[in-house]
Amino acid sequence: MSALAWTSLLSLAAWLWLLLAQGFFWRTDVRLPPRHAPGTWPSVALVVPARDEAAVLPLSLPSLLAQDYPGEARIFLVDDNSSDGTGDMARALAAQRGGLPLTVTTPGEPPPGWTGKLWAVRHGIAAARAAQRPEWLLLTDADISHAPDSLRDLVAAAHGSGFDLVSQMARLRVASIWERLIVPAFVYFFAQLYPFRRIAVDGSRTAAAAGGCVLLRDAAAARANVPDAVRHAVIDDVALARAVKASGGRVWLGLADQVDSVRPYPRLGDLWRMVSRSAYAQLRHQPLLLLGTVAGLLLVYVVPPAGLVVALAVGDGAAAWAAGGAWLLMTATYLPMLRYYAQPLWLAPLLPVTAVLYLLMTVDSAVQHYRGRGAAWKGRTYARPDRAEPAPSADQ
Incomplete structure (x- = not known):
């Protein structure tokens, strides 16, 4: 057989393996575990790190204030040195809407070795423990909107299934043409890297969460020493x-039915920055991993359509069948995610x-890293973990 046929067959084999042996990543039926209401609803602290989020808070914070939760629940919004009046906006919304009690605090600039978000989360958790000694922590981003029964369902799911961390991947906004093209694929690729079914298996090495919605048992957070233990993580x-x-x-991690991101990414540049700021960090800043990733993406995603076109042009039947089959499998596995996003x-x-x-975007992420502009977000640029200075201990 020709080299083109062998390459196409290798791509087809890769897709067969992904289809059958990668935790059925392409299915979108991993939703909240069975829910069982506890006899006594535990106390929950909702920790919201926020930096320059005044534009989205009117769309997200009212949903937290309006949570229908039978137990004690308080919101701790951490204004991470915003310049747009984020803290004032949060206080005004709480005064207008009522609902759950809201505390707004400001931690100051993060010390060396910390990312801004994790420093804000640490500050919010400390404030919550001082105020109410919560049994659970809901870590949610400032651009996430929750249905009124979201917190109740999260706690009932964690209680009913015995999980220490229950996370839902918020449904991202899909409105512009670029969002339609890129956003569903973002979740698809994430699930391919971290198959949701494997995450929930005890003893499995696969672990991941979606930072927009993480319900975490406070005792588990203390045992794992988080966020201090991951203070430098860009993909926190x-x-x-x-x-x-x-x-x-x-x-446990799954897709959300009632948790949505309200942040718009209308232009390609907006989405590009979202992905490229952390893509090279995902590869642990290793050039060999970058090369392997580029080669893998070309083999798995580019060879099928390109191989089919070339094979048809030169009359290579074996290559055409293999490349066409790989493209068909790729297309079929993507359909459930498009249905989930109603695209x-x-x-x-x-x-x-x-x-x-x-x-x-991944290559650009590496280029920006080596230019000293990698992992930049809202005016901050973070060093590689092995170059970051150690953070102060918990008692400092």
Whole structure:
């Protein structure tokens, strides 16, 4: 057989393996575990790190204030040195809407060795423990909107299934053409890296969470020493889940039905920055992993359509069948995610185009890192973990 046929067969084999042996990542039926109401509803602290979020708070914070939760619940919004009046906006919304008690605090600039978000989370957890000694912590981003029964369902799911961490991947906004092309694929690729079914298996090494919605048992947080143990992590949600699981905690992650992101990413540049700021950190800043990732993306996502076109042009039947079969499997596995996001199914064959965009974003992430501008977000740029200074201890 020709080299083109062998390459196409290798791509087809990769897709067969992904289809059958990667935790059925392509299915979208992993939703909240069985829910059982506890006899006494535990106390919950809702910790919301927020930096320059005044524009989205009117769309998200009222949903937290309006939570229908039978037990004690308080919101601790940590204004991370915002310059747009985030704290004042939060106080005004609480005064207008009422609902759950809201405390707004400001931690000051993060010390060396900490990312801003995790420093804010640490500050919020400390404030919550001082005020109410919560049994559970809901870590949720400032751009996340929750249905009124979201907190109740999260606690009931954790109680009913015995998990120490229950996380839902918020449904991201899909409105512009770029969001339609890139956002569903973002969740699809994430599930491919961290198959949701494997995360919930005790003893499995796979661990991940979605930072927009993480319900964490406070005792498990203390046992895992989070967020201190992951203070330098740019991809903080995955690092947090790994720390909890490594300390003996049970972790669950699935797709959300009633948790939504209200942050818009209307332009390609907005989405590009969202992905590229952490893509190279995902590869642990290793050039060899970057090369392997680029080669893998080309083999898995580019070879099928390109191989089919070339094979048809040169009359290579074996290559055409193999490449076409790989493209068909790719398309079929993407359909459930498009249905979950209520997007037109004709977008499925365009997944290779999106994969190329992600490849370019990943390469750009590495380039920005070596230029000293990697992992930049809202005016802060973070060093590699091995170059970050140690953070102060918990008693300092």
